[in-house]
Amino acid sequence: MEHPTWQITILTFALSLSVLIGIFYNRWLSGRGRSLFIRRIPGLSALDEAVGRATEMGRPVLFVPGIGSLDIVSLQALAILSHVTRIAARYGSRVIVPSADSIVFTLAEEVSREAYTAEDAADHYDPEDVRYLSDNQFAFASGVVGILNREKVASACYFGSFFAESLILAETGHQVGAIQVAGTPSTTQIPFFLAACDYTIIGDEFFAASAYLSREPTLLGSLVGQDVAKGIIIALVIAGTAIATVFGVQSGVLKGLLGL
Amino acid sequence: MDFILYLGKWLASPRHGLALWLLIAGGLALGVAIFLLLRATPGRYRKLIVMAVTFLAGLFYIAEFFWSGTIFGVENFLSPAVQPLGDVIMVVGSFTLLLGVVNLVAIHAKAIRAVRPGWHNSLAFFIAMVAIMAAGLIPYLQEQSGQKGSQSWTAVYQILFNGMLAPLGATMFSLVAFYIVSASYRAFRIRSGEATLMMLAAFLVMLGMVPIGIYLTHWLPETGALSNLRLERITQWILTGPNAAAQRAIAFGIAVGGLAMALRIWLSLEKGSFFDKQ
Numbered sequence: 165m166e167h168p169t170w171q172i173t174i175l176t177f178a179l180s181l182s183v184l185i186g187i188f189y190n191r192w193l194s195g196r197g198r199s200l201f202i203r204r205i206p207g208l209s210a211l212d213e214a215v216g217r218a219t220e221m222g223r224p225v226l227f228v229p230g231i232g233s234l235d236i237v238s239l240q241a242l243a244i245l246s247h248v249t250r251i252a253a254r255y256g257s258r259v260i261v262p263s264a265d266s267i268v269f270t271l272a273e274e275v276s277r278e279a280y281t282a283e284d285a286a287d288h289y290d291p292e293d294v295r296y297l298s299d300n301q302f303a304f305a306s307g308v309v310g311i312l313n314r315e316k317v318a319s320a321c322y323f324g325s326f327f328a329e330s331l332i333l334a335e336t337g338h339q340v341g342a343i344q345v346a347g348t349p350s351t352t353q354i355p356f357f358l359a360a361c362d363y364t365i366i367g368d369e370f371f372a373a374s375a376y377l378s379r380e381p382t383l384l385g386s387l388v389g390q391d392v393a394k395g396i397i398i399a400l401v402i403a404g405t406a407i408a409t410v411f412g413v414q415s416g417v418l419k420g421l422l423g424l
Numbered sequence: 425m426d427f428i429l430y431l432g433k434w435l436a437s438p439r440h441g442l443a444l445w446l447l448i449a450g451g452l453a454l455g456v457a458i459f460l461l462l463r464a465t466p467g468r469y470r471k472l473i474v475m476a477v478t479f480l481a482g483l484f485y486i487a488e489f490f491w492s493g494t495i496f497g498v499e500n501f502l503s504p505a506v507q508p509l510g511d512v513i514m515v516v517g518s519f520t521l522l523l524g525v526v527n528l529v530a531i532h533a534k535a536i537r538a539v540r541p542g543w544h545n546s547l548a549f550f551i552a553m554v555a556i557m558a559a560g561l562i563p564y565l566q567e568q569s570g571q572k573g574s575q576s577w578t579a580v581y582q583i584l585f586n587g588m589l590a591p592l593g594a595t596m597f598s599l600v601a602f603y604i605v606s607a608s609y610r611a612f613r614i615r616s617g618e619a620t621l622m623m624l625a626a627f628l629v630m631l632g633m634v635p636i637g638i639y640l641t642h643w644l645p646e647t648g649a650l651s652n653l654r655l656e657r658i659t660q661w662i663l664t665g666p667n668a669a670a671q672r673a674i675a676f677g678i679a680v681g682g683l684a685m686a687l688r689i690w691l692s693l694e695k696g697s698f699f700d701k702q
Contacts, residue, residue, distance in 0.1 A: 167489065167490065167491065167492035167493075167500075168489065168490065168492070170492075173490050173492075176490075176683075179680060179683055180683060180687055183680075183683065183684045183687055184687065187688075187693060233517075234517075236682050236685050236686050236689070237682075239685070239689060239694075240685055243694070263524075266517070266520040266521040266522075266523060266524035267517050267520045269520070269523070269524050269527065270520045270523050270524075273527075291530075292530075292531050292534070294527075295527060295528075295531060296523075296524035296525075296527045296528055297528075300589070300593065301593070302592070302593040302594075302596035302597055303589075303592070303593065303596075305596050306592075306596050314542070328597060328600055329596075331600055331603045331604065331607060332596065332599055332600060332603060334607070335603040335606060335607055338607075349678040349681070349682070351671055351674055351675060351678070354674070356604075356607065358611065359607040359608060359610065359611035360603075360607045360610075360611075366674060367673075367674040367677035367678055367681070368677035368678055368680060368681030370678070370681065371678070371681030371682060371684060371685045372681065374694065382688070382693050383688070383693075383694070386684045386685075386687070386688055386693075387684075389684060390680050390681060390684045393680045393683070393684075394676065394677065394680055397676050397680070
């Protein structure tokens, strides 16, 4: 197995430590009755609007938790699904969740059921709304396109890992007139979502979703830690640029520091 | 330590016939026993068990990854267990595939029973599923039982897979080309300063990548300050300068965000969403 160099190990521990310090610092702050400011993320604020629109039109909401397998990205997508489904359950709306991965499907089923139960709307939960379609990328895409057209969804949310099918889904959603909110850490797909969706959350905003939606002090604290970690990375980028400028890119100093 | 290594090797060693079936049955019985035990455990304790397992599993992978060489004279004894553990996770995950198929069958069977609009699509699903399963399984089973695989079944499989599924996938993929045009038309409409800037950048990049664009500024010198105004140079600068910088900034943000999320899940701090619901 491959193991990291000591430089990478130190950096990872420093970043992890800054996140943990942020978490415990904010918990301490909230214990004293103070809270931190979190800037507005329009894409996440639009989720309520999207569900509200679907309720007014009497049409369902579509939530696609990406086509990736169970990982950090899918877990975050499921956390957002939980929020969306709870709002929909409160309003008595349907949320259709097509899935391309059987593990994510099983979890999505559980999350949806729990959300309806938590809002005392277990009777509104329809097991057929959480659907396993196919693990084949384009078979899944065609399945979702079919749902978008047949069910005439009023709002579509795309959160998770996406690949070439992202534009097929988002453009079809646009054609059926759905309000669309997307969020993905797949950098190659962000431009497609930006072009075709009404709201797109990009980069680390995706991982800030559960903190933003729940306002839980622990999660907000991790955002503080993330900002500190980004500060460390920015400092390293500036230091690296300065060293490369002074000593040259091929110099032994830079290679020694990077462990190359 | 030696026991863990021995257990790992024993589990990973190949088996055939009765020993294989006994191992599968033993694994299933163990899985069912753990499931029943978890079901019988009160919610509060069950949550603690899940938190402990999550923490230990995370600790295993972290320790294995960062344990390079020897630490205090102890070699990394975790690495040999990575592969068997990965296999276990894959086997557990494969059970959920069955749940996925059950979901598909239930939805489409209901559509046919109730003669819902489009019920014939559900019928097509059953025909396709049975056909491709038969075409894939029958030659495999024939081969396993020592018979010569039937060529006709292999041909049916080829027709279904290479002749139907692959072209259907390619057809869906080809739609992307048309969707790119319609999406970029909307995105590049000049509505604001940002949209104008994006349109201008896209125009220059596209022009700098086609022969006509390169021809437009070919009269400029190839060296010196004026050469930077050649379209292919501008294109290159946009791609490797502002574009690459923005992409890397997003990538850094994603990496840090992913790390924070992983830490929250590992330490069971991810609250406020479905993680803390019982």
